[in-house]
Amino acid sequence: MDLGTERPQVPAKARNLSPIVPRASIAGRALVAVVAIMTFLASITTGTVLLVSASASEWQSEVASEITIQVRPVAGRDLDRDAAAATQAIRTQPGIVEVRPFTKEESAKLLEPWLGTGLSLDDLPVPRVIVARVQPGSKLDLAELRRAVTQVAPTASVDDHRAWIERMRSMTGATLFAGIGILALVIVATIISVSFATRGAMAANRPIVEVLHFVGAGDRYIANRFLRHFLRLGLQGGVIGGGVAMLGFGFSESIAGWFSGTPVGDQFAALLGTFTLRPSGYLALAAQAVLIAAITAWASRRTLFATLNDID
Amino acid sequence: MVRFENVGLRYGLGPEILRDLNFQIPAHSFQFLTGPSGAGKTSLLKLLFLSLRPTRGLVNLFGHDVSLLGKDEIADLRKRIGIVLQDFRLLDHMTTYENVALPFRVMGREESSYRKEVIDLLKWVGLGERMDALPPILSGGEKQRAAIARAVISRPHLLLADEPTGNVDPTLGRRLLRLFIELNKSGTAVIIATHDITLMDQYDARRLVLHQGRLHIYE
Numbered sequence: 001m002d003l004g005t006e007r008p009q010v011p012a013k014a015r016n017l018s019p020i021v022p023r024a025s026i027a028g029r030a031l032v033a034v035v036a037i038m039t040f041l042a043s044i045t046t047g048t049v050l051l052v053s054a055s056a057s058e059w060q061s062e063v064a065s066e067i068t069i070q071v072r073p074v075a076g077r078d079l080d081r082d083a084a085a086a087t088q089a090i091r092t093q094p095g096i097v098e099v100r101p102f103t104k105e106e107s108a109k110l111l112e113p114w115l116g117t118g119l120s121l122d123d124l125p126v127p128r129v130i131v132a133r134v135q136p137g138s139k140l141d142l143a144e145l146r147r148a149v150t151q152v153a154p155t156a157s158v159d160d161h162r163a164w165i166e167r168m169r170s171m172t173g174a175t176l177f178a179g180i181g182i183l184a185l186v187i188v189a190t191i192i193s194v195s196f197a198t199r200g201a202m203a204a205n206r207p208i209v210e211v212l213h214f215v216g217a218g219d220r221y222i223a224n225r226f227l228r229h230f231l232r233l234g235l236q237g238g239v240i241g242g243g244v245a246m247l248g249f250g251f252s253e254s255i256a257g258w259f260s261g262t263p264v265g266d267q268f269a270a271l272l273g274t275f276t277l278r279p280s281g282y283l284a285l286a287a288q289a290v291l292i293a294a295i296t297a298w299a300s301r302r303t304l305f306a307t308l309n310d311i312d
Numbered sequence: 313m314v315r316f317e318n319v320g321l322r323y324g325l326g327p328e329i330l331r332d333l334n335f336q337i338p339a340h341s342f343q344f345l346t347g348p349s350g351a352g353k354t355s356l357l358k359l360l361f362l363s364l365r366p367t368r369g370l371v372n373l374f375g376h377d378v379s380l381l382g383k384d385e386i387a388d389l390r391k392r393i394g395i396v397l398q399d400f401r402l403l404d405h406m407t408t409y410e411n412v413a414l415p416f417r418v419m420g421r422e423e424s425s426y427r428k429e430v431i432d433l434l435k436w437v438g439l440g441e442r443m444d445a446l447p448p449i450l451s452g453g454e455k456q457r458a459a460i461a462r463a464v465i466s467r468p469h470l471l472l473a474d475e476p477t478g479n480v481d482p483t484l485g486r487r488l489l490r491l492f493i494e495l496n497k498s499g500t501a502v503i504i505a506t507h508d509i510t511l512m513d514q515y516d517a518r519r520l521v522l523h524q525g526r527l528h529i530y531e
Contacts, residue, residue, distance in 0.1 A: 016413060016423050022405045211401050213363075215415040215462070216391030218384050309383075 035237025043245030049179035056172040069130040082153035095138035198303040234296025242289030319369030331525040345505040347522030394463035396473040402447040409443040452479040
């Protein structure tokens with residue numbers, strides 16, 4: 001094309017510097033805050049579920065590796081002799097690695113928190129406790145053990161803690177179920193928030209979308225211009241929310257240390273152990289933050305294409 | 313290049329504003345589209361630009377029946393069409409240079425491959441000193457020239473211009489007409505919708521006159 005010779009000679013410094021979709025036109029800060037809060041809540045939920053599951057399985061394996069035998073006192077029988085006979089009978093059972101009968105004094109110590117010190121067990125019908133440790137992985141014949149013990153000590157009862165283990169299992173299951181429920185709600189809330197934010201951004205930038213259509217841009221090209229912003233916002237929110245949650249778990253051990261020795265601290269320690277998330281737990285939280293950023297981008301992309309179909 | 317057969321257009325349930333349009337736009341041709349206000353010139357341009365679909369009839373563009381095209385195919389066809397609208401449609405957050413370079417950017421071309429071309433064209437339309445200015449501070453005439461430059465920069469196969477000289481003085485109007493003529497000589501079919509009799513008298517070209525929804529052609 002010949003444009004003639006009447007061209008004013010002006011030094012040019014023009015360059016393509018502006019993004020096609022201006023970043024300021026997207027209500028980014030609010031969306032980052034929403035994604036950060038959602039990621040934080042999801043991370044706290046997941047972290048707590050992981051902690052409870054880990055402590056429960058630890059506790060469960062400890063409890064499962066022990067059996068407790070109680071020898072109750074009845075008139076006409078010598079409790080000490082029955083306890084010693086039961087101890088001997090347990091020792092002969094295959095799979096038992098250690099048997100520890102509690103003495104009269106130790107039994108009194110166990111009851112101290114409820115009955116106070118200076119207790120004389122002779123005045124009370126307190127059963128004698130024998131704790132036996134089972135070899136991990138071995139199959140203990142509980143019926144045979146029970147038969148052998150009651151043969152020598154008819155007032156003895158054997159407890160393999162099955163009821164406790166079942167309760168622990170159902171508690172862990174309930175915690176996991178609640179955690180998954182909360183995660184699902186957080187993800188749905190994130191998708192809804194991101195869809196609204198995307199729709200708002202598209203409405204604010206409708207003139208840009210129309211011009212891009214005029215110059216021959218396809219929907220995929222236009223969607224990608226917006227998507228970059230939303231992916232960045234999602235990642236920012238994910239890193240902030242996930243990072244704060246990880247820091248929280250990182251410092252939880254120190255925080256738990258401040259409360260150790262107090263009744264609350266001791267109860268927590270008994271329930272959740274050391275309150276420390278394993279390295280795999282931190283990896284799970286990081287993966288979750290990336291997942292939420294990806295969900296943000298996906299929800300945004302879905303809304304973008306739906307909105308672009310309405311604009312032409 | 314463009315073929316209309318018995319094309320009619322109505323908005324919603326309103327009356328038919330374009331009726332029984334039968335015409336062809338050959339490649340490399342130049343024509344003015346004229347008619348009184350409200351005759352449907354802008355609607356016809358929108359049909360040609362595929363931003364409106366006809367209510368009836370056949371529109372064939374570059375060998376494609378437009379009623380069978382999907383969104384992606386329409387986007388591809390639009391890359392071969394340049395359009396100048398009355399309201400300019402410049403992007404306010406981009407400089408004049410960036411607005412004019414936008415079609416190349418959308419095509420995914422490297423800036424170094426078109427920078428000189430964009431600058432030359434901006435100088436030609438008298439915007440050499442306004443390359444780094446944002447549209448909100450441009451005058452109406454400057455915006456119009458920027459919009460024209462954006463429409464012609466990629467040397468489209470078909471150029472549609474809606475009142476392209478409406479906001480400029482007669483001297484610049486002649487200059488812009490010369491730009492359209494040069495573009496036509498280099499192979500672009502041009503359709504200029506205008507009321508401006510003086511502009512049409514400056515160049516002997518085919519005239520498409522819209523009157524009461526019907527098209528009359530004066531070769």
